[in-house]
Amino acid sequence: xxxxxxxxxxxxxALLLMAAIPWTAGKLSSDIxxxxxxxxxxxxxxxxxxxxxSLVALGFVxxxxxxxxxNFSQGxxxxxxxxxxxxxxxxxxxxxLAIVFTLAIMVVLAVVIERVVLRPLVNQEHIILFMATIGxxxxxxxxxxxxxxxxxxxxxxxxxxxxxxxxxxxILINDFDLVAALIAGILVISLAFFFQYTRIGRALxxxxxxxxxxxxxxxxxxxxxxxxxxxxxIVALVAGIMxxxxxxxxxxxxxxxxxxxxxxxxxxxTSVPGAIIGGLIIGAGEKLAEVFIAPMIGxxxxxxxxxxxxxxxxxxxxxxxxGEKIIERV
Amino acid sequence: MLYREAGExxxxxxxxxxxxxxxxxxxxxxxxxxxxxxxxxxxxxEYWLGTIMLPFLILALAALGLNVLTGYAGQLSLGTGGxxxxxxxxxxxxxxxxxxxxxxxxxxxAGGITAVAGLLFGIPSLRIKGFxxxxxxxxxxxxxxxxxxxxxxxxxxxxSGVISAPPMAVIGDSYVTGPxxxxxxxxxxxxxxxxxxxxxxxxxxxxxxxxxxxxxxxMDIAAEIIGIRMLPTKLKAFAYSSFLCGIAGALWAFVYTxxxxxxxxxxxxxxxxxxxxxxxxxxxxxxxxxxxxxxVLLPIFLNNAPHWIGLxxxxxxxxxxxxxxxxxLIIFFLIVEPHGLARLWQLLKEKLRLWPFPY
Numbered sequence: 308x309x310x311x312x313x314x315x316x317x318x319x320x321a322l323l324l325m326a327a328i329p330w331t332a333g334k335l336s337s338d339i340x341x342x343x344x345x346x347x348x349x350x351x352x353x354x355x356x357x358x359x360x361s362l363v364a365l366g367f368v369x370x371x372x373x374x375x376x377x378n379f380s381q382g383x384x385x386x387x388x389x390x391x392x393x394x395x396x397x398x399x400x401x402x403x404l405a406i407v408f409t410l411a412i413m414v415v416l417a418v419v420i421e422r423v424v425l426r427p428l429v430n431q432e433h434i435i436l437f438m439a440t441i442g443x444x445x446x447x448x449x450x451x452x453x454x455x456x457x458x459x460x461x462x463x464x465x466x467x468x469x470x471x472x473x474x475x476x477x478i479l480i481n482d483f484d485l486v487a488a489l490i491a492g493i494l495v496i497s498l499a500f501f502f503q504y505t506r507i508g509r510a511l512x513x514x515x516x517x518x519x520x521x522x523x524x525x526x527x528x529x530x531x532x533x534x535x536x537x538x539x540x541i542v543a544l545v546a547g548i549m550x551x552x553x554x555x556x557x558x559x560x561x562x563x564x565x566x567x568x569x570x571x572x573x574x575x576x577t578s579v580p581g582a583i584i585g586g587l588i589i590g591a592g593e594k595l596a597e598v599f600i601a602p603m604i605g606x607x608x609x610x611x612x613x614x615x616x617x618x619x620x621x622x623x624x625x626x627x628x629x630g631e632k633i634i635e636r637v
Numbered sequence: 638m639l640y641r642e643a644g645e646x647x648x649x650x651x652x653x654x655x656x657x658x659x660x661x662x663x664x665x666x667x668x669x670x671x672x673x674x675x676x677x678x679x680x681x682x683e684y685w686l687g688t689i690m691l692p693f694l695i696l697a698l699a700a701l702g703l704n705v706l707t708g709y710a711g712q713l714s715l716g717t718g719g720x721x722x723x724x725x726x727x728x729x730x731x732x733x734x735x736x737x738x739x740x741x742x743x744x745x746x747a748g749g750i751t752a753v754a755g756l757l758f759g760i761p762s763l764r765i766k767g768f769x770x771x772x773x774x775x776x777x778x779x780x781x782x783x784x785x786x787x788x789x790x791x792x793x794x795x796x797s798g799v800i801s802a803p804p805m806a807v808i809g810d811s812y813v814t815g816p817x818x819x820x821x822x823x824x825x826x827x828x829x830x831x832x833x834x835x836x837x838x839x840x841x842x843x844x845x846x847x848x849x850x851x852x853x854x855x856m857d858i859a860a861e862i863i864g865i866r867m868l869p870t871k872l873k874a875f876a877y878s879s880f881l882c883g884i885a886g887a888l889w890a891f892v893y894t895x896x897x898x899x900x901x902x903x904x905x906x907x908x909x910x911x912x913x914x915x916x917x918x919x920x921x922x923x924x925x926x927x928x929x930x931x932x933v934l935l936p937i938f939l940n941n942a943p944h945w946i947g948l949x950x951x952x953x954x955x956x957x958x959x960x961x962x963x964x965x966l967i968i969f970f971l972i973v974e975p976h977g978l979a980r981l982w983q984l985l986k987e988k989l990r991l992w993p994f995p996y
Contacts, residue, residue: 377768427972434713435975437768438915441908442967449960457953565775565904572772610783614776618761621773625764637859 318628321588348478349598350591355484357590358491359553362546363567364574364582365495366539371576372515373535375433376425379440382564383447384540388413389547389556393462394455402464406544413540421533448561459557464548487549494545495583498538502579507534515577569617575630584628589613640989656839673828678821686820689933691893694824694831695885697929700913701838701922702881707911708920709842710874711854712762716774717882718906719781722899723751724883725890726791729800732891733793740805740813744830744887751883752876754781759875763868766857778904785899801896814891823892830888834881839922841877850874851920916970918979927978935963 326346363381370378388409395405424439502508513521514531522528550560567586574585596612626632640661647653657663677690703717728747731738738746758777765773785791785798792800804815812818813826841847849870852860861867890897909932917928939959974981 424968424972428975431971431975433767434707434915434919435971438912439968439971441912442964442971445960445964445967447964449957449962449964453954453957453961457957568772568775572769576768607783607787611776611779614773614779618773618776621765621769622761625766625769627769635858637856637862 318584318588321592344478346595346599348480349594351478351480352484353591353594354587355480355488355590356594357570357586357588358484358488358583359546359549359586360563360567360570360590361583361586362491362494362542362549363563364570364586365498365579366542366546367567367571368574368576368579368582369498369539369542370535372579373511374425374514374532375436375518376440377433377437377576378539379437379564380443380447381539381543381567382561383444383451384413384416384543385547385550385563386556386558386561387416387447387451387547388540388544389462389551389560390451390455390460392544392548393460393551393556396462397460406548409544410541413544414537417533417536417540420536421529425532426529444561448558452558457558459555460551462548462551462556464552483553487553490545490549494542495579498542498579501538511535566613569613572627573617573620575627577631578627578629581627581629585617589616592616640986640992656843670832673832674825678824683820686824689937690824691820691827692889693929693933694827695888695893696910696913696933697926698831698834698888699882699885699910700917700925700929701835702878702885703910704914704917704919704921704925705838705842705850705881706874706878708914708918708924709847709854710850710871710878711857712759712871712874713767713771714774714878715771715904715907715911716758716777716781717910718902718904719778720751720755720879720882721886721889721906722781722785722902723754723879724748724886725897725902726785726800726899727751727883728887728891729793729802730791732803732805736803740807740891743805744884744891747887748880748884751886752880755875755879755882756872759872759879762871762875775904778907782899782903797898799896799898800890802891805891814895818892827888827892830884834884835922835926838881842922846870846873854920912967914977916967916977918977921977921979923982924977924979927982931978935966939963 330346363385366381366384367378370376370381391412392402392405392409395408396402400408420443424443425436428436428439500508502512510521510526510531511534513524513526514528518528521531546563547556547560550563554560570582570585570589572585573589574581574583593609593613593616596616597609601608620628624630640659642659645658645660647658652658657666678686681690699717699721702720703714706712706714724747727750728743731743731746732740754777758774761773762770789795792798802814804812804817806812807822807826810817811822813822842850849860849865850873852863852865853867853870853874857867860870886902889901894901913928913932914925915928916931917926918924936959939962940955943955
């Protein structure tokens, strides 16, 4: 109970701070435009952008929970899946079939990664496995672009991409962001069901809790890793579709991983709800800071603000908001 | 038969505590120094010295710095590029504000300023551990680069945001920066600094400070219980590591490229240096050099390999394939030898000790 109370307090403080800082800034300096509808518009836009970050962070969390591997290649997987999807579509495959094919390819990729990279490196230190996933990142970035070329491609799934007015015509929200949030919500709920109510999901949670105990009751660790990487690949595909139709499919999709990292440490490496709430806080905080604080110190702070925010949180809760507290013994 | 310590009797404590206790090692090191200081400048072309040896040595120094922090003190950091940028810009501000300052002083002071920056960003390490810390150090990376890009003061309000090193000489006319500098002078200057700091680091990690670092790395709670104070030990590692990275950054900007923009030290630079120490070997001085050599030479090799076998591939495609091969090689090396090239070197020496009579 205590932990939940702490988290609630921190969240409340974060929300208050997010409103208080721009409000005082608006009061103090006339350069900064501040009105409540505008504030809410920025905040909601940020929250919806945060959902998109959560999509990427989710893939990290799944793999870290089940295998303790900090999978740096999640961003590369997002790029690779989006490139494959668009590439297949350009070859004349209808989009729904292309999605099915890409799903199959992501599963095959998971099998290959487990066989070629993870299995020989079993029992190595975390930093070595982390390093290996950076190797995978380079490989996938190169492989995807060798296969499908490196020019910017458009991905159009027919999602409306026009701003609409909501809440009595005062707040402008992009319809696309709403659809993205909806899809992310469906994904998270179905993942939660998968983890909670299926046999495989329960096995995954057992492995996440304790590798050895899971092995000793007969859960095959190797299969579990393949499944986890495949699920992360599917999450990457969803993220790739959403980000790809927003920004176009191009190399910069791989850099979204860097945006997801602060979300990850803020929410905690081991928590799915953490990835969601972390994404919301980072998204809203980043946008609000960019609009209301950046003009005071020279702009362009989107690059590092999320990291600083996450760092400030970490000083008070070193395991992130919802991460497991690691009890260490000598 | 040839390489062994049998028959070497140490009569003094000094001899017992020497860095290289085996006679053949000492000869090998001496030969290496003679080759590095005399033979290479004499036989190498300008291209080799200027575009291969210089970045190799400078990145080796940065890798040495990161290895102190990650390999010896166990604090994973992804902020190396930011600290190198701090060193470069500190050196630039010092050199342009005090034109009479000697280049050695400029570089040392730049290292000192970077050490202070490292101290500041090292403070959270007391609470945050492991991958959380690694991601947190990215904050310093992005923040520092943004700062140098954003505030004109750091670049003396140059419109392009690029800093250029003024010509500076060690003594008299022997310039090591600017247009009058020869490749040989640059090479020897960088080599002396790198050798000096490699020696200093080697001795530091053998001292009680180094042993404290290793204790913290191996198990921080146990280290705390035996009376090692966590905050000063970790901060010392951060400060010394960023000191070396700052010097490397200053050398990169002043001696190697001559003019540099903050983007030269972006997050890819940090990853590149991290590759070096992991491929080379964590917690090894030798490893920093081997890893730097590997990572500097590999892209050059990959770039030229298709031409040697007579293939003509589109430039775009080559760069993608380069990425693939680079990634695959990293995974291959990790699988074959997770402890890096330095470990292979040690295994070789152990084999050599028994050779040619293994029984």
